[in-house]
Amino acid sequence: MQVSAAEEIQGPAESVQLVTACTCCPYFDIPRFFAEADRVLVPAGILAIYSFTVPKVYHNGVFSTELTNIWLQAYKVFACGWSPVRKDVEDGYRDPRFRLPFPGEVRDEGHYQDQTLTLDGVLAYIKTFGCYQKMVRRCGAKRGEALLQQTKER
Numbered sequence: 001m002q003v004s005a006a007e008e009i010q011g012p013a014e015s016v017q018l019v020t021a022c023t024c025c026p027y028f029d030i031p032r033f034f035a036e037a038d039r040v041l042v043p044a045g046i047l048a049i050y051s052f053t054v055p056k057v058y059h060n061g062v063f064s065t066e067l068t069n070i071w072l073q074a075y076k077v078f079a080c081g082w083s084p085v086r087k088d089v090e091d092g093y094r095d096p097r098f099r100l101p102f103p104g105e106v107r108d109e110g111h112y113q114d115q116t117l118t119l120d121g122v123l124a125y126i127k128t129f130g131c132y133q134k135m136v137r138r139c140g141a142k143r144g145e146a147l148l149q150q151t152k153e154r
C-alpha cells in the first residue's frame with residue numbers, strides 16, 4: 001500500500017485500472033486530482049468518485065419517515081460545522097466542478113449500500129463521523145453524549 005496526496009499520486013503512468021475516491025473529492029484540488037488520475041490510469045481505466053449521502057432509515061424492511069426524521073434532526077446538530085463539504089455531499093456532487101473531463105462519464109444514482117444496524121449500532125455509527133468528533137471538541141463530550149441519548153430516546 002502507498003499513501004499519497006490525491007494531487008500527487010505515487011506510481012507510474014498507466015499503472016492502475018481503477019481510481020476511486022469516497023467522500024473526499026471536495027477536499028481535493030480537483031483539476032490536479034483528475035490530471036493525476038488520468039496519468040496513472042491505463043487506457044480505458046475507470047475513475048469513480050462517490051460519496052456517502054444522508055441515509056434513509058428503514059424499520060423491519062419498511063421505509064420510516066419518522067425514524068429518518070429523527071436521524072436528520074441529529075445529523076443537523078452534529079454536521080453543522082461540516083461545511084462546505086456537507087453541501088457537496090448533500091447535493092450528490094452536482095456542482096459542475098465534479099464533472100469528469102473524460103469521455104464516457106456515467107452518473108449512477110441507483111447504487112446504495114444497505115446496512116442493518118441496531119439502535120446502539122446507529123449511535124456508534126454517528127460517533128465515527130469526523131463532524132461528530134469535531135462537534136464534541138467544540139462543544140464538549142457532555143453535549144455529544146446528550147445528543148446521542150436524546151436520539152436514542154426518540
Ligand SMILES: C[S@@+](CC[C@H](N)C(=O)[O-])C[C@H]1O[C@@H](n2cnc3c(N)ncnc32)[C@H](O)[C@@H]1O
Nearest residue numbers: 004005006007021022023024025027028029130
Ligand atoms: C470524509 S473522509 C472520507 C474517508 C473515507 N474515504 C471514507 O469514505 O470513509 C475524507 C478523507 O479525505 C482525505 N483527504 C483530504 N484531502 C486529501 C488530499 N488532498 N489527498 C488525499 N486525501 C485527502 C482525508 O485525510 C480524509 O481521510
